[in-house]
Amino acid sequence: AQTVTQSQPEMSVQEAETVTLSCTYDTSESDYYLFWYKQPPSRQMILVIRQEAYKQQNATENRFSVNFQKAAKSFSLKISDSQLGDAAMYFCAYRSHDMRFGAGTRLTVKP
Amino acid sequence: DTGVSQDPRHKITKRGQNVTFRCDPISEHNRLYWYRQTLGQGPEFLTYFQNEAQLEKSRLLSDRFSAERPKGSFSTLEIQRTEQGDSAMYLCASSFSLPNEQFFGPGTRLTVL
Secondary structure, three states: OEEEEEEOOOOEEOOOOOEEEOOEEEEEOOEEEEEEEEEEOOOOOOOEEEEEOOOOOOOOOEEEEHHHHEOEEEEEEEEEOOOHOOOEEEEEEEEEEEEEEEOOEEEEEEO | OOOEEEEEEEEEEEEOOOEEEEEEEEOOOOOEEEEOOOOOOOOOOEEEEOOEEEEEEOOOOOOOOEEEEEOOEEEEEEEEOOHHHOOOOEEEEOOOOOOOOOOOOOEEEEEOO
16 A cells, blocks of 8 residues: 655744755555645645656756655655745645545744 | 535534535546545545546445545535544545646535534
8 A cells, every 4th residue: 555654744944944845655656646735724735746756857846846766755845935825734645546645744934 | 617616614513414515626627536634634535536437435435425426527425324533624626637636625624523
């Protein structure tokens, strides 16, 4: 069974600084997709960034980038120039057939 | 059509009652997913549909749970004889077929007293 582990229940970052959220996963599949979703308080989940496992190049979306290490089964999210609006729960997710989510990391941004 | 919608947003019920939730996906999407999310946890997959066919069900989906998507558009999730352990946020998501992202609705928060 595929499992997704987020080892940091909470993280904090100063506004304008950079923070990295960790995620590891376990799978025997070779073809899959990895996602980071953001869930602001009392608001719905939105996609932050997506990575296809067959692509070696790390995905980047504006201030958000990933460090995808397939052999290590690691998929960390880097948020650069953190903004107050980045405060949210962040979920790492793995998708081969169904979608599996980690337990989440609560990110606090300090002004 | 601006996104996935769910109704109701909140539901409070007494143990033993039946409840039904509705999800309206993004109209062009052929896949629809149901998840359950408890406090402090990530969403847990329950089931998904491709068009009107229910293709996969999690072991979390006990026989008290049933989901339908009769015309391949909206879906309903019914919980019979609710238990306190059913209290959670029930999320719906939709997508095109793989590998596209899933778009989530706002969820229905169920409280079983």
